[in-house]
Amino acid sequence: MSEDDNPTAAMLAIGDELLSGRTKDKNIGHLAEAMTLIGIGLKEVRIVADDEAAIVEAVNALRERYTYVFTSGGIGGTHDDITADSVSAAFGLPCIYNDEAMRRLAAHYERRGIDFNGSRQRMARMPEGASLIDNPVSTAPGFVIGNVHVMAGVPSIFEAMLDNVIPTLKGGAPLVSKIVECPFGEGDIAARLGEIQKAHPKTSIGSYPRFSAEGFRTQLVIRARAEADAEAAAADIRAMLEAMPGA
Amino acid sequence: MSEDDNPTAAMLAIGDELLSGRTKDKNIGHLAEAMTLIGIGLKEVRIVADDEAAIVEAVNALRERYTYVFTSGGIGGTHDDITADSVSAAFGLPCIYNDEAMRRLAAHYERRGIDFNGSRQRMARMPEGASLIDNPVSTAPGFVIGNVHVMAGVPSIFEAMLDNVIPTLKGGAPLVSKIVECPFGEGDIAARLGEIQKAHPKTSIGSYPRFSAEGFRTQLVIRARAEADAEAAAADIRAMLEAMPGA
Numbered sequence: 001m002s003e004d005d006n007p008t009a010a011m012l013a014i015g016d017e018l019l020s021g022r023t024k025d026k027n028i029g030h031l032a033e034a035m036t037l038i039g040i041g042l043k044e045v046r047i048v049a050d051d052e053a054a055i056v057e058a059v060n061a062l063r064e065r066y067t068y069v070f071t072s073g074g075i076g077g078t079h080d081d082i083t084a085d086s087v088s089a090a091f092g093l094p095c096i097y098n099d100e101a102m103r104r105l106a107a108h109y110e111r112r113g114i115d116f117n118g119s120r121q122r123m124a125r126m127p128e129g130a131s132l133i134d135n136p137v138s139t140a141p142g143f144v145i146g147n148v149h150v151m152a153g154v155p156s157i158f159e160a161m162l163d164n165v166i167p168t169l170k171g172g173a174p175l176v177s178k179i180v181e182c183p184f185g186e187g188d189i190a191a192r193l194g195e196i197q198k199a200h201p202k203t204s205i206g207s208y209p210r211f212s213a214e215g216f217r218t219q220l221v222i223r224a225r226a227e228a229d230a231e232a233a234a235a236d237i238r239a240m241l242e243a244m245p246g247a
Numbered sequence: 248m249s250e251d252d253n254p255t256a257a258m259l260a261i262g263d264e265l266l267s268g269r270t271k272d273k274n275i276g277h278l279a280e281a282m283t284l285i286g287i288g289l290k291e292v293r294i295v296a297d298d299e300a301a302i303v304e305a306v307n308a309l310r311e312r313y314t315y316v317f318t319s320g321g322i323g324g325t326h327d328d329i330t331a332d333s334v335s336a337a338f339g340l341p342c343i344y345n346d347e348a349m350r351r352l353a354a355h356y357e358r359r360g361i362d363f364n365g366s367r368q369r370m371a372r373m374p375e376g377a378s379l380i381d382n383p384v385s386t387a388p389g390f391v392i393g394n395v396h397v398m399a400g401v402p403s404i405f406e407a408m409l410d411n412v413i414p415t416l417k418g419g420a421p422l423v424s425k426i427v428e429c430p431f432g433e434g435d436i437a438a439r440l441g442e443i444q445k446a447h448p449k450t451s452i453g454s455y456p457r458f459s460a461e462g463f464r465t466q467l468v469i470r471a472r473a474e475a476d477a478e479a480a481a482a483d484i485r486a487m488l489e490a491m492p493g494a
Contacts (some may be wrong), residue, residue, distance in 0.1 A: 019289045021280030022423070022468060023455070028294070033268030036328055037293060042266045044301070045294035047275070054291070078433050078454040079441035110432075121438030138458060154456065177266070186325050187356075190366030194326035206263055207325040208270070209401065220270060 005171025007067035009035050010044045013056050014073040014083055015043070015153055017049050026155045027072045034162060039172035040068065041112040050074055053204040057088035063090075063148050068169060073153030075142065084125045084143075096108040100132060101141050127149070134164045145167075178222045178234045182241055185209065185216030192223055192240050193220070200233035202226065253419025254314035256282050257291045258334065259305050261330055264402055265294050273402045275321045281330060281409060297321055302333035304468065310337075310395050317409070324366040329487070331390075334397055336346065340374040341441040347379060348388050349413030352357035355386040366397045381411045396462040425469045425481045429488055432463030436492075439487050440467070449473065 011031050017023040028045050035042040043066060046055040055074075062069045074083030101124035109116040123140040133142030133149065135157055142151040142161045151161040183188060186209045191199035197205045203224040210217050221236055224230040258278050264270040275292050282289040290313060295301040302321075309316045321330030333340035349373035356363040368388040380389030380396065382404055389398040389408045400410040429436060431457045444452045450471040457464050467484055470478040 012250040016451065017455060017468070018275075019279055019292070020283050020424075020470070021276055021278075022424075022453075023287075028265075029268055031268075032266055036267050042268075045266070045292075047292035048292060074353075074431050076437075076454070076456060078437040079444050080453055098379075110364075110394040114434070117434065117438065120434040122437070123434075125381040146256060154458070156458070176266075186323050187361070187364065187367040187370075190369070191364065197326050204263065206269075206327055207323070208264060209323060211403070213400070221264070223267070 008039050009042045010062040010066040012071045013047045016049050018044050019049055027158045029163045038068055039174040050080050050082055052082055052086045056090040067137040068177050069148045070199050072149045072158050075152055077122040078124040095125050097124045097129045098126050104139055133161045136160050149183040149208040168235040175223045176227050176230045178230045180234055182218040196236045203233040211220045254287045256287050256289045256315040257313040259318045260294045263296050266296055274405045285336045286421040290346040297327045297329055299333045301331055303337045306337040316395045318397045319405050319476055322399055324369040335374040343373050344371045345373050351386055352400050380408045383407050406482045420472045422470045423477045425466040425477045425479055428483050429465040429467050433465050449476040450480040
């Protein structure tokens with residue numbers, strides 16, 4: 001595929017629990033699918049611990065390099081939720097109590113008859129100048145500062161926040177994707193497939209082997225910006241498979 | 248938890264399919280659990296595309312910083328499998344056909360009556376001086392160069408390779424982990440929990456909120472090197488919960 005001039009994205013998943021194996025991340029795959037759908041190229045993902053230096057370094061590395069950065073995790077009200085402070089530090093901004101977030105949280109807890117104490121107020125903290133990302137699940141908002149979108153780690157909330165963020169992003173052309181099932185192992189097709197890839201530079205051809213009771217099979221995935229480009233490569237691949245001995 | 252003097256690890260998952268959402272990674276969570284079990288601290292994970300520059304940069308960043316690096320993906324025989332070349336480039340080493348890997352693969356394909364063609368021979372390529380990681384599933388080996396362990400992306404093969412790697416690693420003291428289920432939301436306990444964390448610096452206390460039909464609940468996870476440290480913190484947490492209004 002020729003060099004991408006579409007917007008790019010990176011994700012930073014934050015949390016000790018992801019690195020200890022206690023929690024299996026579900027947000028990376030969800031973001032990946034969402035970005036692909038709207039034509040934004042997810043280029044890199046990092047997972048780091050609840051560690052300010054690690055978060056600051058990753059946020060600054062990624063926000064310089066990609067159009068959009070999305071973070072998950074660490075925006076609750078406990079001592080291990082340090083994402084707001086860390087992102088503020090990455091931007092060199094004070095971490096303040098956002099007025100609108102305070103108003104929303106105060107109203108939320110008042111309706112439920114729950115004390116809006118200091119820990120809960122912590123969830124209104126974010127870098128000065130940030131704008132809010134609505135949280136229809138549990139009120140405590142995410143926030144956007146610069147090109148960095150800070151969202152919750154709980155998957156249902158991450159997904160709801162992302163739904164609110166997506167309309168604000170400048171998407172690119174979505175990728176067209178075609179799948180050709182190949183009843184041979186990779187080793188039978190790799191040389192010819194490499195030639196087909198070279199002949200179709202506007203496509204990206206992925207080859208994904210599987211091992212099953214029926215033996216080796218391979219799924220071939222052709223991605224391109226334009227339907228015609230993907231179809232031309234898929235046609236060459238189908239012709240290759242029909243010409244295989246034993247096909 | 249006081250500064251970790253145990254070995255550290257990072258993972259680099261390689262593959263366009265992980266970033267497009269086509270494939271949901273399963274290897275990160277598996278590695279995380281395995282490292283926790285043997286007392287090696289997984290500190291960072293990155294996911295990058297099948298892109299040599301991106302792989303080289305990530306390998307070099309991670310191998311300088313952590314005791315062990317583990318990669319997944321991109322070691323098959325097709326044009327999009329560029330991990331061996333990229334890791335060789337990261338180390339400034341030629342990427343050669345490893346004799347022992349060639350011997351194993353040749354024997355494997357001979358037994359199965361399959362042509363050991365150029366594409367299949369590609370799977371024997373690795374940096375000069377690398378040692379092999381056995382692959383009991385499909386023969387094509389992974390490899391170790393320096394502190395970097397290069398393994399397959401297919402989860403069953405990644406797991407089998409990791410089983411072969413683990414006895415070669417110098418593990419640390421495994422973490423003891425205690426779970427206390429908390430029938431309150433994070434906001435009710437955060438302030439006191441932060442004090443307990445400060446009083447138990449040899450532990451790391453994680454707080455993981457859940458939303459369910461019964462309302463807000465929180466799982467508290469205490470990790471420490473020593474059983475006594477974890478238990479002391481857990482006891483303080485239980486006492487806190489018993490003293491809560493409504494408990």
